[in-house]
Amino acid sequence: MIRLYGVARSRATRPLWVLYETGMAFEQIPVVQAYRLADPLAADAPLNTASPEFLAVNAQGLVPALRDGDLVMTESLAISWYLARAYGGDLAPQTPQEEAMALQWAFVGGTAVEDAGLRITKAITADGYEAAMQQPAVQADIAALRRPFALIEAGLEGRDWLLGARFTVADIMLAECVRYAQPAKDLLADYPRLSAWLARAQNRPAFARVMADRAAEPA
Template sequence: MSLTLYGCLRSRATRPVWAAMELGLDHRRVPVIQAYRLQDPAAPGAPLNTASPAFRAINPNGLIPALEDDGFVLNESQAITLYLARKAGSPLGPQDAKEEALTAMWALWGRGIEEDCLSIVQKRDPEAAADRLRAPFAVLDKALAEGKGFLVGNRFTVADINMAEIIRYAQPDRTLFEAAPHVQAWITACQARPAFQAMMKEREAEPL
């Protein structure tokens, strides 16, 4: 098996793992946890973590997830999901240059709101974060209405996987979703998919 994903599911590795499950890709997973979760990441017997030299040889940035495919190494979760869809030749990936540009656009747009979404789930001044998210949620709501419930190509794609895993962080604030019914319907549909549920079941089994 040549395709390897590094990371743990209590991280952005949820995105490529969800994508790999959607695509039915045979792959190996190597558990790597964040160094900040360990009292001494360099201690003898410490689990493989983002500070471990063995992992830094894969991703010198010390971030998860990472992918290795027959010597090809790729970092950044949203780039990995796109690569997996392309590798599989699946409709989950862009089918032309316009769809590829739209997938990239939504990936960049999502990065712009991710910190505020994280602030909600991590309870770091969540009220202020929610206030900042109201306008972007209205933009997303309109795009989903126009896209027949999807972000790209009027079908479920890696753009939806990437965005849904960002928006998931904001779900504790119900008011955001009440004001954006298309966002609510879309994330409900995304999270009802068997691959998402299988991924989350594995995630919930991981230690905190």
């Protein structure tokens, strides 16, 4: 059986979403990030990214990780891609052209959207929306997101999903990167097709299940 290591309050949301879309059985091993614990190596500490048992799975000490038979994977976007290709049916790209575009959108999310979005979310969570919006660093991150967001906006012209009429793993991978920037509501309002696409993706039952998992976990 597939084993997914990680909690929903991590990038494990991406492969979790894929798994819930497929409806397949899997085992989730709730590995907590070590930085969230006062003493991750204490005898009574929960399984975490500094635990020797987990480091034997992923020497980087990062979640998520995946074990499927002899295959071990450690990058959330790659794990999501693999699960869709191996088990996802129509979630996976069906042609070389779809494969190329799905990889493009995954790379856009992972290289041009995620880091800036994370910093924006952290600033808004720590300081509140209005105060965060006054910070030069946040404004710089918002400015940096405008180019990839314009690319996504253009890519969605005349279509509901990134690859056309069909929801795919490309939508999951990119949406879970864009979600980090979602608290910057004024920024997203400038990109109506992107915003509508994100709302459609997040209206799927599988995404709601992932968010329910997150809500059920300790903050």
